[in-house]
Amino acid sequence: MMKPTTLLRSLRLATGALALAGAQLAWAHAHPTHLQPPAGATVTTAQNTVVIDFDDALEPAFSSIDVTDAAGKSVIREKAAVDPGNGKRMSVALDTLAAGKYTVKWIAVAADGHRTTGHYSFTVK
Ligand SMILES: [Cu+2]
Known part of the structure; x- marks a missing residue:
């Protein structure tokens, strides 16, 4: 027979595990884990894509990336796409970039x- 203290401890562990599972469900929203180029980076004019990896799979129809220059003009070549082989990766092709500061806005x-x-900036030198 289980000692009352042991039983209490098991109950506490079980409750803790449930709370953790609940927290993980609540955190199922997708957050970036890797940005390319990274936030604040300085890159060359050869930079022709923005790639963002997320910690959860994305709904392609509603997810997007826009990249704008310092004047607010969009420099994306086409609509951002979720990688068909990796639902956690979204990327967008860019026009040939001139030197300047660019802002990436993602949904x-x-x-x-x-x-x-979210949004972040990078610089082309
Ligand atoms: Cu969620």
Whole structure:
């Protein structure tokens, strides 16, 4: 027979595990894990894509990336696409970039329908 203290400890562990599972569900929204180019990076005019890896699979129809120059003009060549072989990766092809500062704005809709957004800059020298 289990000692009352042992039983109590098992119950606490079980409750803790449930709380953790709940927290993970709540955190199912997609957040970036890797940005290319990285935030704040200085790159050359050879930079012709922006690639963002997320920690959760994306809903391609509702997820997007836009890249604008210092004047606010979009420099994407076509609509951003989620990699067919990797649902956590979204990328966009860019026009040939001139020197200057660029802003990347992303919208990620995870498979659970939750939407996250963010933006960052990089510089072309
Ligand atoms: Cu979510």
